[in-house]
Amino acid sequence: MTFERWVDALEARHLADLTQSEVTRALRALSSCYVERRAGLARGAALDGAGKRAAFALFYAPVHFLVTREIVRALRAGDASLTRIMDLGCGTGAAGVAWALECGRDGDRPSIAGVDRNPWAVAEANWMYAQFRLRGRARIGDIARVHVHASERDGVLLAYAVNELASARRAALLPRVRTVAQRGARVLIVEPIARRMNDWWGEWRAALNAREDEWRFAVTLPPLARELARGAGLDPQELTARSLVVATDSR
Numbered sequence: 001m002t003f004e005r006w007v008d009a010l011e012a013r014h015l016a017d018l019t020q021s022e023v024t025r026a027l028r029a030l031s032s033c034y035v036e037r038r039a040g041l042a043r044g045a046a047l048d049g050a051g052k053r054a055a056f057a058l059f060y061a062p063v064h065f066l067v068t069r070e071i072v073r074a075l076r077a078g079d080a081s082l083t084r085i086m087d088l089g090c091g092t093g094a095a096g097v098a099w100a101l102e103c104g105r106d107g108d109r110p111s112i113a114g115v116d117r118n119p120w121a122v123a124e125a126n127w128m129y130a131q132f133r134l135r136g137r138a139r140i141g142d143i144a145r146v147h148v149h150a151s152e153r154d155g156v157l158l159a160y161a162v163n164e165l166a167s168a169r170r171a172a173l174l175p176r177v178r179t180v181a182q183r184g185a186r187v188l189i190v191e192p193i194a195r196r197m198n199d200w201w202g203e204w205r206a207a208l209n210a211r212e213d214e215w216r217f218a219v220t221l222p223p224l225a226r227e228l229a230r231g232a233g234l235d236p237q238e239l240t241a242r243s244l245v246v247a248t249d250s251r
């Protein structure tokens, strides 16, 4: 499965019961959840209706795939010695799959252990792993509570997930991420650049002794994602993100 064929499969899957204009309207509502109406995020408001779920799958998931792939390539984090990627807050699986595909060759890629609290997202992530013929399983769980055990051959990914946590959950997660980083796991955190979403960033960078980067990528989005974004008033000219990485060679 390639990125392009995955996108085609997503379109067939998520436009079966909704029109493009319904998904466009839902994308507007979803992006407002992420940017302005953030209070609902901690209780899962982002993915609480069929339209917003389709909008996430058709727009944000491909964007997160492309951004994560670019970051992994730029940081040379596509490590063939990784045997497993724990994708915490895996959503529909996009970022974890993007990282796994950069590690090793067909049949010899890391497995993925996804965790998300949203049952729809978990089902979609399992569908995605199967599409890409990756060994992996996503399950329902709270990333602030799930047991994270990881060694030097594990990757731990938090893509666009930490900013959604209520501050008590975020505070509970940090020491556990630090412990697995100290045990040698390769930890990658990806988030939007907007600072108001990430007042916790400096504390996490310092606690993890992580390398920090800001990214701008000129990436061509799939045609439907572009149309949806334009219709929803988003500007998909370039993709931006920030990352923290803790890797054996940067510690």
Ligand SMILES: C[S@@+](CC[C@H](N)C(=O)[O-])C[C@H]1O[C@@H](n2cnc3c(N)ncnc32)[C@H](O)[C@@H]1O
Pocket (backbone or CB within 6 Å): 044, 047, 060, 061, 064, 065, 088, 089, 090, 091, 092, 093, 094, 095, 115, 116, 117, 118, 121, 141, 142, 143, 144, 158, 159, 160, 161, 164, 165, 169
């Ligand atoms: C913006 S999405 C990102 C999904 C995916 N990592 C990606 O990059 O496409 C954030 C995800 O975090 C999940 N999430 C938020 N809080 C969570 C928690 N406490 N435990 C597990 N998952 C959580 C949401 O359900 C959602 O699927």
